[in-house]
Amino acid sequence: LTRERYPVRRLPFSVVSREDLEAFERVVPGRVITDPEVLEASNVDWLRTVRGSSAVLLRPRTSEEVAHILRYCHERNLAVNPQGGNTGMVGGSVPVFDEIILSTALMNQVISFHDLSGTLVCQAGCVLEELSRHVEERGFIMPLDLGAKGSCHIGGNVATNAGGLRFLRYGSLHGTVLGLEVVLADGTVLNCLSAPRKDNTGYDLKQLFIGSEGTLGVITAVSILCPPKPRAVNVAFLGCPGFPEVLQTFSTCKGLLGEILSAYEFMDAECMWLVRHHLCLASPVQESPFYVLIETSGSRAGHDAEKLNDFLEQVLRSGLVTDGTVATDHMKVKALWALRERISEALSRDGYVYKYDLSLPTERLYDLVTDLRVRLGPQAKHVVGYGHLGDGNLHLNVTSEAFSPSVLDALEPYVYEWTAGQRGSVSAEHGLGFRKRGVISYSKPPEALRLMRQLKALLDPKGILNPYKTLPAQA
Ligand code: FAD
Numbered sequence: 097l098t099r100e101r102y103p104v105r106r107l108p109f110s111v112v113s114r115e116d117l118e119a120f121e122r123v124v125p126g127r128v129i130t131d132p133e134v135l136e137a138s139n140v141d142w143l144r145t146v147r148g149s150s151a152v153l154l155r156p157r158t159s160e161e162v163a164h165i166l167r168y169c170h171e172r173n174l175a176v177n178p179q180g181g182n183t184g185m186v187g188g189s190v191p192v193f194d195e196i197i198l199s200t201a202l203m204n205q206v207i208s209f210h211d212l213s214g215t216l217v218c219q220a221g222c223v224l225e226e227l228s229r230h231v232e233e234r235g236f237i238m239p240l241d242l243g244a245k246g247s248c249h250i251g252g253n254v255a256t257n258a259g260g261l262r263f264l265r266y267g268s269l270h271g272t273v274l275g276l277e278v279v280l281a282d283g284t285v286l287n288c289l290s291a292p293r294k295d296n297t298g299y300d301l302k303q304l305f306i307g308s309e310g311t312l313g314v315i316t317a318v319s320i321l322c323p324p325k326p327r328a329v330n331v332a333f334l335g336c337p338g339f340p341e342v343l344q345t346f347s348t349c350k351g352l353l354g355e356i357l358s359a360y361e362f363m364d365a366e367c368m369w370l371v372r373h374h375l376c377l378a379s380p381v382q383e384s385p386f387y388v389l390i391e392t393s394g395s396r397a398g399h400d401a402e403k404l405n406d407f408l409e410q411v412l413r414s415g416l417v418t419d420g421t422v423a424t425d426h427m428k429v430k431a432l433w434a435l436r437e438r439i440s441e442a443l444s445r446d447g448y449v450y451k452y453d454l455s456l457p458t459e460r461l462y463d464l465v466t467d468l469r470v471r472l473g474p475q476a477k478h479v480v481g482y483g484h485l486g487d488g489n490l491h492l493n494v495t496s497e498a499f500s501p502s503v504l505d506a507l508e509p510y511v512y513e514w515t516a517g518q519r520g521s522v523s524a525e526h527g528l529g530f531r532k533r534g535v536i537s538y539s540k541p542p543e544a545l546r547l548m549r550q551l552k553a554l555l556d557p558k559g560i561l562n563p564y565k566t567l568p569a570q571a
Pocket residue numbers: 142177178179180181182183184185188189190200220241242243244247248249250251252253254255256257258259260261309310311313314315316437440441525526529562565
């Protein structure tokens with residue numbers, strides 16, 4: 097399913113032997129999984145476009161167990177694929193050949209929560225939604241949220257430097273992660289977990305591992321800063337007559353809502369068709385070419401409602417918005433968010449999905465979608481655009497009945513060249529993993545790539561951690 101489409105050769109790692117399995121059994125007794133049925137789910141990614149053939153899955157509970165495993169694999173030259181919730185979008189979370197899958201699923205303990213600072217310390221395998229519940233009970237929220245929250249692990253979020261739906265307000269994990277514990281390829285435990293908010297003692301090593309996609313070390317614990325839970329949350333779901341109006345609505349809302357704006361997401365009419373058709377979700381507003389979801393989060397309901405009403409009055413009066421609905425009730429807020437969060441699920445039910453996750457100048461964010469509809473013509477089932485408009489991040493997705501080399505040829509390298517021409521990024525938030533590693537040069541100069549290779553060689557000289565991922569194959 098994959099290796100043919102993305103040609104790659106197995107590197108000369110050792111093959112897991114009976115003695116290796118016995119050694120693992122001594123480190124993680126009863127947690128060495130070799131049952132092919134159980135392994136199937138861990139060998140295939142969420143999008144079902146990448147499949148490995150690993151014969152062993154390890155489930156450590158502690159950092160010491162991870163250290164033991166890596167020390168052993170390093171000595172034996174065995175390749176390892178760290179895996180969290182396996183929701184990654186670029187094929188980084190599953191093996192390419194027979195790499196050992198090292199799962200964080202049982203590393204799911206909260207270590208501490210400090211309710212003055214909002215600092216949460218937890219193991220890497222905690223599921224994001226469970227952490228949200230944990231901190232919300234204490235009057236805080238997680239600084240990130242994404243559609244995969246029910247499955248993804250915080251370690252996976254940090255490893256991919258996930259962006260998501262709260263990025264506009266709370267920024268990147270490079271800012272909210274305060275500390276990390278990481279096990280290096282040779283089993284060394286690097287404890288940079290208990291970092292204070294401000295700490296300029298030397299190089300900020302944790303930053304190297306944020307977004308490193310399991311290629312530089314295994315993240316075993318995370319310390320993260322949680323903002324206070326907003327007392328008032330409003331969601332407005334609006335219909336816009338065109339993309340210029342989506343942009344003008346964004347400038348208007350930045351001006352009028354100011355500090356209470358916490359999300360500005362958009363989706364086009366084809367996305368709405370897909371969530372209605374495949375997931376039976378009904379649109380709460382009249383049919384429109386574009387929809388925007390605006391969230392406000394503040395500390396006083398009356399103040400926020402007044403600001404939101406002023407904004408809505410202005411955008412409706414000026415014709416920027418043609419229809420809209422507002423929710424404060426938790427269930428209705430969730431239902432409006434579902435329309436946006438579940439687009440990727442609807443797409444995956446539509447056929448084969450060609451996925452692009454691009455940073456572009458906001459004013460040109462939709463041009464490529466329009467352009468590709470013409471370029472692809474009837475070859476494509478759907479060409480859709482949605483995403484985190486407030487962050488300049490477009491999710492451009494194309495579907496066809498089944499994988500088609502001619503559709504792929506029409507898309508690549510066209511999409512990447514177009515993006516590079518705008519000085520954008522060919523991976524805004526999903527990373528490069530296995531499927532996108534070959535396109536890094538569209539967004540990074542050769543000097544940066546060389547330094548990345550040097551860092552990889554320094555931290556993982558045998559290249560056992562997530563081989564075939566992130567960095568392109570060397571000629
Ligand atoms: P996995 O998928 O298991 O792994 C991802 C990568 O991280 C792999 O390379 C893996 O080797 C590595 N890794 C995992 N855990 C560790 C660890 N402990 N140490 C070292 N390396 C590790 N992404 C966004 O940025 N924004 C979104 O809005 C967003 N929405 C999504 C919505 C849906 C429905 C889905 C399915 C995915 C979405 N994603 C989004 C993709 C996103 O990357 C992941 O959901 C998430 O961050 C990955 O976490 P995970 O635990 O599933 O990691």
